[in-house]
Amino acid sequence: MKYFWIQLLLILGSVSMALMFIRTWGQAKNRAWKRIAFSVFVVVNVYAVLRPTDVTWLAQQLGVGRGTDLVLYVMVLAMGFLTLNTFLRFRSLEKKITDLARTVAINEGMRHNDERLAQDAVAPVLPAPSATAPTPEPAAAEPAPAGDSVKA
DSSP, rough: OTTTHHHHHHHHHHHHHHHHHHHHHTSSHHHHHHHHHHHHHHHHHHHHHHOOHHHHHHHHHTTOHHHHHHHHHHHHHHHHHHHHHHHHHHHHHHHHHHHHHHHHHHHHHHHHHHHHHHHHHOOOOOOOOOSSSSOOOOOOOOOOOTOOOOOO
């Protein structure tokens, strides 16, 4: 029962922060919270290095046992959020790159179409040969008279 409360606190905290983090990942407010949380994390780590007995006391109050175990649990949570943040950032960048590639492809297609239309406007348009009109056949060559042979 002693470990139940810290386990419940860590699990509920992790799940609720993960859900909040995923839902509001792209908002400016969330980016500000990430900066604040990182700053607090750094300050707490410096304090833990300077006063390790305080961390052990806090761990015992929470039912963890040792201060190093508490630090490990917090680092596992931090690593999980770092991984989640990186995944969400890559997914967002991939979407932006896909949208950019589509826009470039559409613009290039429109530019090539405009160039082709401009060339067609400058070049005279020749009528296509009609399938019903007979085409003149070349005249058959007349045979040369028998007595007029050319000697080389």
